[in-house]
Amino acid sequence: xxxxxxxxxxxxxxxxxxxxxxxxxxxxxxxxxxxxxxxxxxxxxxxxxxxxxxxxxxxxxxxxxxxxxxxxxxxxxxxxxxxxxxxxxxxxxxxxxxxxxxxxxxxxxxxxxxxxxxxxxxxxxxxxxxxxxxxxxxxxxxxxxxxxxxxxxxxxxxxxxxxxxxxxxxxxxxxxxxxxxxxxxxxxxxxxxxxxxxxxxxxxxxxxxxxxxxxxxxxxxxxxxxxxxxxxxxxxxxxxxxxxxxxxxxxxxxxxxxxxxxxxxxxxxxxxxxxxxxxxxxxxxxxxxxxxxxxxxxxxxxxxxxxxxxxxxxxxxxxxxxxxxxxxxxxxxxxxxxxxxxxxxxxxxxxxxxxxxxxxxxxxxxxxxxxxxxxxxxxxxxxxxxxxxx
Numbered sequence: 001x002x003x004x005x006x007x008x009x010x011x012x013x014x015x016x017x018x019x020x021x022x023x024x025x026x027x028x029x030x031x032x033x034x035x036x037x038x039x040x041x042x043x044x045x046x047x048x049x050x051x052x053x054x055x056x057x058x059x060x061x062x063x064x065x066x067x068x069x070x071x072x073x074x075x076x077x078x079x080x081x082x083x084x085x086x087x088x089x090x091x092x093x094x095x096x097x098x099x100x101x102x103x104x105x106x107x108x109x110x111x112x113x114x115x116x117x118x119x120x121x122x123x124x125x126x127x128x129x130x131x132x133x134x135x136x137x138x139x140x141x142x143x144x145x146x147x148x149x150x151x152x153x154x155x156x157x158x159x160x161x162x163x164x165x166x167x168x169x170x171x172x173x174x175x176x177x178x179x180x181x182x183x184x185x186x187x188x189x190x191x192x193x194x195x196x197x198x199x200x201x202x203x204x205x206x207x208x209x210x211x212x213x214x215x216x217x218x219x220x221x222x223x224x225x226x227x228x229x230x231x232x233x234x235x236x237x238x239x240x241x242x243x244x245x246x247x248x249x250x251x252x253x254x255x256x257x258x259x260x261x262x263x264x265x266x267x268x269x270x271x272x273x274x275x276x277x278x279x280x281x282x283x284x285x286x287x288x289x290x291x292x293x294x295x296x297x298x299x300x301x302x303x304x305x306x307x308x309x310x311x312x313x314x315x316x317x318x319x320x321x322x323x324x325x326x327x328x329x330x331x332x333x334x335x336x337x338x339x340x341x342x343x344x345x346x347x348x349x350x351x352x353x354x355x356x357x358x359x360x361x362x363x364x365x366x367x368x369x370x371x372x373x374x375x376x377x378x379x380x381x382x383x384x385x386x387x388x389x390x
Contacts, residue, residue, distance in 0.1 A: 003054035003089070003151055005137075006046060008037040008078075010062045019059075021126045022133070030134060040076050044085070052154040053089050055137050060095035079103055083110065088150065090140050091115040094133065096122075116140070145222055149215040156212045160205035164198065188273040189251055235327035239319040243354045252279050252351070255361035257321070259352040263289045265322070265331070266340065267356055269365050283347055286338040286368060290322050293332040312371050315364055321354045333364070335371045 005026065011017040013036065026034040032054065037043045040062050047053070061075040082091065083106075091111055093099070099117065107115050118136060121129065141147070168175045176194055183193035206212060227233045246256070252275055256268045266285035270278055300306045307316055313335045320331035356364065 002155065003052040004033045004035050004050065005054050006035050006037055006043065006050075006056045006058075008040070008043045008056060009059040009094075010038050011059075012036045012038050018120070018122060018126060018129065022130055025126060025130050029130075032134075032137075040078055040081055043078070044081055047085060047087065051158060052151060054151075055090040055092055055140075056087065057092045057094050057133060060093060060097035060099055079107070082107055082115075087111070087114075088147075089114070090137065092133065092136060093117045094120055096120045113144075146219055146225060149212070149219040152212050152215045153206070156206045156209040157202065160202055160209075164201050164205060168201075186273060187277045189253065189276050191251060192253060192272060232327060235319045239321065239327050242317065242319065242357060242360055243321050244357055245353050246351070246355055252283075253355060254365075255356040255358070257352045257354045257356060258285065258347055258350045260287070260346070260350055263291050265290065265352070266342075267333075267361070267364065269361075269368065280344060282341050282343050285340050285342060285347075286333050286335075286364070287340050288331055288333045288338060290329070292334075293320075293322075293330060296332040297330050309367070312367070312374070315367055317356070317360070317364075321352070324353075335368050339368070339372075 007019075007023050007026065009019045011019040012023050014020050023034060023036050026032055035046070035050075037046060043056075043058075047056075058078055060077055062077070064073055064076050077097075091107075091114060093115065095117075096119065104117060116136060118132065124132075172178060179194045179197055180190045183190040243257075252268070254268055254270060254272045254275060258266045258268065260266060264287060266287040268275075268283055269286055270284045275283070297306075307318060307330075309315055315333040315335070317331040317333070319327045320329055322329045322331075355361075
């Protein structure tokens with residue numbers, strides 16, 4: 001794998017400490033680029049700024065200066081940092097601290113097979129400790145070949161982002177203002193419009209990255225990683241692909257899922273360009289109920305073809321987030337009865353925590369529009385068919 005290693009230890013800059021010797025040895029002898037960090041505040045800022053890091057070598061206790069002479073305050077630990085940040089890379093805790101079992105268990109649940117606890121041993125030589133860390137990182141990478149592609153993907157994004165920003169800046173340094181104000185003039189949600197333009201450019205760029213596309217094929221050829229419950233795992237996967245959890249301050253968007261009662265749900269289908277103009281009065285939805293969905297799926301249990309959405313008047317959304325952490329419930333939308341218009345007083349504060357992602361929201365809208373806009377075609381007269389078959 002490629003990427004920088006973050007070496008976070010409050011003694012990393014102390015010349016008389018083993019940690020400083022380890023950093024220097026990494027810097028001079030290994031193929032790993034390494035970045036030294038001596039406090040948790042800088043570590044958090046670095047993690048939020050550097051998207052691709054191969055591993056974090058992490059001490060457990062960080063001394064904190066009170067700012068007053070003779071006043072001591074308790075050491076900091078990275079426990080809350082690890083809980084509050086989703087870190088994709090290896091977390092290699094390298095410390096002399098006696099870490100509570102409960103905290104270890106909680107972190108191992110948050111980072112399954114991605115966090116390891118190794119004890120510093122000051123009695124060992126620098127070479128022994130260095131080899132222990134390097135071997136641990138290499139073993140992790142050997143055991144997790146499927147992680148190579150996401151690392152390459154992240155790097156491809158980094159490279160493309162720099163290029164695209166540079167090209168847009170050279171074209172017009174006011175490019176953000178131009179797209180934003182144009183969206184406002186058109187009545188569209190301006191933030192989504194600017195971000196959408198950039199995401200489209202990013203997609204066009206990274207899809208041409210040959211290292212990434214070769215790695216995708218290589219990863220697809222690897223043996224499966226053993227999973228306890230394959231069916232549930234796949235349901236979780238497609239739940240994440242279909243739906244995104246919304247932040248509290250996210251703008252209202254096409255595809256947002258609303259919960260009008262414990263049983264009645266709806267998906268916002270008002271076009272993105274109209275949401276801003278309409279959200280203060282009325283919005284359009286496709287509604288459905290959890291009860292009717294469950295009854296329909298139960299009735300059709302032997303017909304798995306229903307998920308192909310072959311019937312024009314209905315649409316099935318699998319692994320729908322009716323409930324948190326439940327992945328085997330599906331939504332059944334009947335186009336004959338689903339369309340509703342709700343005033344603000346009825347939809348305000350009724351948005352759920354999730355939205356239906358693209359392209360699935362666009363597929364849903366297109367199928368509904370095709371259903372209500374279908375045109376009947378008259379039958380060909382028998383005499384004409386007979387003549388054309390001669």
